Amino acid sequence: MxxxxxxxxxxxxxxxxxxxxxxxxxxxxxxxxxxxxxxxxxxxxxxxxxxxxxxxxxxxxxxxxxxxxxxxxxxxxxxxxxxxxxxxxxxxxxxxxxxxxxxxxxxxxxxxxxxxxxxxxxxxxxxxxxxxxxxxxxLLPERDGSRHGRVAAIPEAPSTHNGAVPVPPNGWVRIRPVGAPHLCLTDGRVQDRRYVPLVAVQRRCDAVAPQGTVLEPMGGDLYRIQWHHPDYGKGCLKALSDGPGTGLLEPIDDCLQDSRFHLEPSAPYGSNRYVLRVDGQGCVGIRDSDTSEGTEAVMERCVGRGGQVFLIEAAS
Incomplete structure (x- = not known):
């Protein structure tokens, strides 16, 4: 060690x-x-x-x-x-x-x-x-903060391709848009101010701390995305489907109401590149595939390219 x-x-x-x-x-x-x-x-x-x-x-x-x-x-x-x-x-x-x-x-x-x-x-x-x-x-904490039981079952490995198993890292990670790899998915404000709560945006990776991101396996290719912050505590990402925040992703306190994300590998295999899909709501993408800091992540029709491809790697 x-x-x-x-x-x-x-x-x-x-x-x-x-x-x-x-x-x-x-x-x-x-x-x-x-x-x-x-x-x-x-x-x-x-x-x-x-x-x-x-x-x-x-x-x-x-x-x-x-x-x-x-x-x-x-x-x-x-x-x-x-x-x-x-x-x-x-x-x-x-x-x-x-x-x-x-x-x-x-x-x-x-x-x-x-x-x-x-x-x-x-x-x-x-x-x-x-x-x-x-x-x-x-024995990571359950949704209610208790110490009893496992958070989730160990996920099954998806099908392989030429011997490579495209399984993203669990635990503390960084999620970076491939189009702007110096940026990381984290919390921020909507640029047009149509929605007040914190939502998912892209910001410089070196400015994300002290917030940390945890990728929690929920079985198969399903994952929960947790954000941990010393001031705000733990929030789980939810893709909003109604109201003024429709299409945005918000960290919510009640993880029972969060969204489960399918992490689908994006070619080439073994590159740690994934598309994040939510059943019935499409795929997570950076609005207009914009590469500027502060741009929101939004739910879009799945195309599997541009701002919808993310690099997921273990946090150093």
Whole structure:
């Protein structure tokens, strides 16, 4: 396990806990800690190891006990040692060089000694963390925020083509229009102001944070698109079919009323390009295949080209 995988495990843990960034911050404060939403955004959006005290506070805020928090911190420290990163804050005793007399040791000797003493313990801790990640992957919060049961059945793989299985990545993703790959599908306002609530638009990918997108499998080629935001919480995309917002896509709080999207691969196979179709409502497309920032996503008659083709990839 490396630093990036460890941070991915922290993101999975937050999903398992079913808490928004603000809720995590409130729980940390209630227990005497400090974990502002901006800090959580930085922690979960990076590919390097967060500081050990932040991890302990985060794990506690997710509802886990002290022993479990200690395990997460110990694994974090073991990764830091193996990658020759200096661990922040006081290290556990098993990571500290022995004190007292005897032959003077060089820094290289101490590093080898630390690793040899750490290996049996780290192995057990890594196994524990793998189990936690596995549990988190299958215990993502239900629609009502509870921790019981799986979100959805594992999807069946669609038919293959020349050995390639066009299955989009699950979990945290980026959805980018192929015609404007520097833009990502996220929330924004309708340009002509005919509809007030936030809807799906395309914006620069580097300006999307702290919002994150989760692709949740619902069986077969059906998926739910979730948006997670520290201020607004979780919203599930719904293709609107009536009223002033007809044809737009809005993130709604009640995920039972959301739309289910067929993710249909667009040639060539294996390119991670998909068309997003909703039964009876057509396909998602960028209005007029416009490549400018802020253009809304709308439901259109399916043509499978232009602004209706999206690149779906795992979020880094």
């Amino acid at each position: 490396n630093a990036g995988e460890f941070v991915a495990a922290l993101r999975a843990l937050r999903l398992w806990a079913g808490l928004s960034y603000r809720e995590l911050a409130a729980k940390a404060q209630a227990s005497g800690g400090s974990l502002p939403p901006s800090t959580i955004t930085s922690m979960l959006g990076r590919s390097t190891l967060p500081r050990a005290p932040l991890i302990a506070t985060f794990v506690h805020a997710c509802g886990l006990d002290q022993d479990t928090a200690d395990r997460w911190v110990a694994v974090r420290n073991s990764i830091a040692v193996r990658s020759e990163q200096p661990a922040s804050g006081p290290l556990p005793e098993l990571l500290e060089p022995p004190s007292g007399g005897g032959t003077e040791r060089t820094p290289a000797d101490l590093q080898v000694k630390r690793r040899s003493r750490l290996w049996p313990v780290a192995t057990g801790l890594l196994i524990t963390l793998v189990l936690v990640i596995s549990i988190a992957a299958f």
